């Protein structure tokens with residue numbers, strides 16, 4: 001979750017959708033792209049769809065007019081594995097954060113049970129492959145923000161037991177033990193306790209996610225972690241200079257230790273002109289959010305409404321530029337040219353971000369496969385980007401976990 005829309009509450013989705021026009025139909029993709037895409041494991045590592053489970057009009061099993069993900073559109077877009085994000089605002093800490101995490105973990109399990117004809121819960125790379133072989137969608141979970149463990153290392157183990165396969169060390173704000181990329185440094189990266197958390201995640205086979213964290217937190221996690229890291233939803237700073245994105249040096253360091261950057265589709269992370277215009281109009285997402293929180297006296301519904309109205313107004317006034325979905329391909333291509341196809345994947349941020357024109361929801365994913373073929377990528381490299389790299393990371397985390405547990 002990330003953008004203005006991220007902090008958003010369920011009610012906001014409906015508000016935003018009022019302004020959104022239905023995406024135009026695309027011409028069919030080539031037979032080669034179709035065959036490749038629909039025979040691959042297409043694993044998206046960051047989806048905020050979980051928030052929608054708590055809205056009364058959302059039905060995962062039906063095609064919804066709003067939002068970016070549901071089972072019919074996943075089938076249409078060949079997205080057959082998904083990380084449901086477990087998230088609340090990073091300013092909520094302690095036991096209330098843990099409670100919210102548990103509520104959402106339960107909601108994911110309940111939805112997977114409810115739609116078991118199409119979906120199956122996955123804890124391992126082998127589970128994902130088995131689901132694919134059975135024609136089912138694999139559902140995984142990631143916790144977005146270390147604040148959600150309530151500063152209690154035992155929650156890492158409990159979350160792992162409940163099926164959580166990655167945890168993002170921070171969200172928009174610093175937590176008790178890790179600095180965020182969008183907050184003022186408070187811990188000089190990871191505290192000693194934060195380093196213990198990383199090692200406990202390794203021991204539990206939970207991927208260490210460095211999206212959202214400060215550069216120093218990233219380098220600390222990279223040094224401490226015994227397993228490769230994932231950036232579950234981050235793009236390239238060389239193409240769009242946003243603190244949420246990764247510099248070329250960071251991407252190289254991540255890849256050198258076997259990690260993977262999963263490209264985020266959020267408009268303000270992939271397009272410099274859009275980011276500049278957005279920042280100019282709002283002062284940037286975090287300061288804008290802080291302002292609105294004060295203005296709305298912490299009323300989340302009011303914050304969501306105000307954000308949606310402002311965005312609608314800016315679009316109508318032409319103050320925010322058009323962003324093409326092809327920017328996503330530019331970011332994939334940049335990262336691949338930098339570190340190779342073994343270290344790049346897809347982390348859309350669906351249902352938590354503003355999608356560029358042409359990739360309005362997950363039904364449009366086959367376009368990515370076709371665009372990569374058009375740029376000369378091999379079938380095997382495309383399969384890696386679509387999902388195989390993430391499966392490799394999961395397998396490595398599982399191996400490290402077994403080794404660490406055997407050592408004690």
Ligand SMILES: [Zn+2]
Pocket residue numbers: 001002144212233
């Ligand atoms: Zn996020």
